[in-house]
Amino acid sequence: MKFSKKTATLCAFALGVTLLAASAFADTMLGSGFQSLKDSIKTTMSKLTNDVDNFSANIIVSTKIDGQVISESTNDLKFDVTNKAKETREKIVKKGEITEFYKYDNENQIIYKNFEDDSYNVYEKRKYNNDNNKIVENPFEEEQAKDAEKILDAFVGSLQDVIEIEESGGKKMYTGNLSETQIPPLANAIASFVFKYSILDERNADRLDIPYPKSNIYLLNASGKAIEDEEGIVESGIFTASISAQDSKGIEHIYSLDFSVDIKDINNTVVVAPNLDGQKVTYNKEGYEFDNKYIGKYKNDIVKREGNSFVKVGERFIEIISIEDGNVKGKYYEVYNEGYDADNVRSFDFYSNYDESIHFTIIHYTNDKSENKTGIIHRTGTQNINVSFNAIIDEENGGYSYSNDDEEGFDNTFIRIFE
Structure with a gap:
């Protein structure tokens, strides 16, 4: 399925963006605890973008077809909000092949690692005003997110009892489970449309060499769990969903998505540039139009x-x-x-x-x-x-x-x- 580095990073910032806005399966999070969870996610984003000095996040995304893992992506992210620096490490396992990605980014430079020969590329950034640029942006401050929230609120409908809340030791645990019989026809239609034309379109299916979900698409089940700490921050979340679909030959397949995120080391994360002494390094300037x-x-x-x-x-x-x-x-x-x-x-x-x-x-x-x-x-x-x-x-x-x-x-x- 299609998961860009930008999408993965955004997921690290906000479990809610994935579960409530960007996912075709957003209706898993509806129910009696919906408003409380939504408020918790907003609080999390506000604190991570404005109140904390630094934090780390770990994201794992796994996709399966008929129970077989097709690809798995692991992202380890570090953010220095105060000093506007971040570090991204990603490992993708697809059909037994491993691809690694590394990027360090601050106000002055971007550093990439080439894992084929362990060399580095350093890009000097342009010298323009970065004072208003944040290393982490709050998606809930964007107009599109506000409009999506209104649509989601209106879409809650009759699904009022899916989310349950438990409190223990100052923490809250949100859990939700949605079976095939609980999913309204409209929700299924939207999920099917987004899945077929956005998440796993024909081009991505061909690139991954997997059957394209052509017809009879419907959501089988979805479940999620999120834990809110004593400070009101969603520190972890797990989400899983399964969709049934027939390929161009009429063969039925089960497509599954597993997603997890952990936000940790708040105000205890150190982000430093890699040591390039003795390394093979190519220096460039950002944004060359002509060479x-x-x-x-x-x-x-x-x-x-x-x-x-x-x-x-x-x-x-x-x-x-x-x-x-x-x-x-x-x-x-x-x-x-x-x-x-x-x-x-x-x-x-x-x-x-x-x-x-x-x-x-x-x-x-x-x-x-x-x-x-x-x-x-x-x-x-x-x-x-x-x-x-x-x-x-x-x-x-x-x-x-x-x-x-x-x-x-x-x-x-x-x-x-x-x-």
Whole structure:
């Protein structure tokens, strides 16, 4: 089934996102303890994102078909909320093959480990304002989560007795079990739709080499347990569900999901970068749009309208001369055909500064009036580039506008010349 690293990390933060919002089986958590559990999950997210200094989480996701384990993913996550650092270790076992993943991330750098040769890749982050960025975001503060919560509340319906609550030693244990006969037709229809088209679509089934659930899909059973500690934090949760479906040949299969999460070592978690002394390390900068393969010449046609026809009167050229550490240097010039004279044949050099080009590659140049101007250059297609001159940059909102020096019919796309 489809479980990206981003999804797994989010599950570590909030059991509720998985059980209440992102899962096709959210109705397992309905019943008399529904509101109490929902409030506990919200409290957990609020404290993990705002009140604690650090914490760890362990997530295990296992998928089965007809009782046979197809894949199992184990994620060990560490979060330093105060210092904005996190460490991710993941191990995936799929059909007997083991794949490992490691990532360290802080405000200044991202470090990946290549387990094939035990080397490391270090990416220096761009130097822009990270003051408002959190290492852990609270999904319940997002508009989509608020809307999903309203839908879920309205969807509770007649399932009022599924969740049970037990208290002991200052802790609360929430348990819920849902059998096939307790599942309303609407809940089953929604679960079937999400399972077939989102969780295990045809592409993922083909990638995993497993039967695609094509028809007669319905939820067999689902159960879950969550434990809330004395501070009101959901410290652990277990969830399991089974779905029956027929493949394209009409053969019935049972698809099962097991999910568990443990939140631990609150305010006792230490997150440190790996020791790279003596290791094979490749250093890069985050977000390079251009590298040496883009050095070369690009052009497009200067076209004018004559009567009811288009006539080529010349060519525009962009030459990228050098690219170093994400900094681009080049020149722009125009060549007009004989018999076509322009009032101004433009020609100028340009350059970019990597550190200021957060959302785009911003170029600087001086026009024919000796005015300092900015433009935008970015890739288009496989090997071509797109260039806009006389641009007004709005980095804060991630946008820009441009006029191309008020030239009518300016073509922004430049095609690579291979000689």
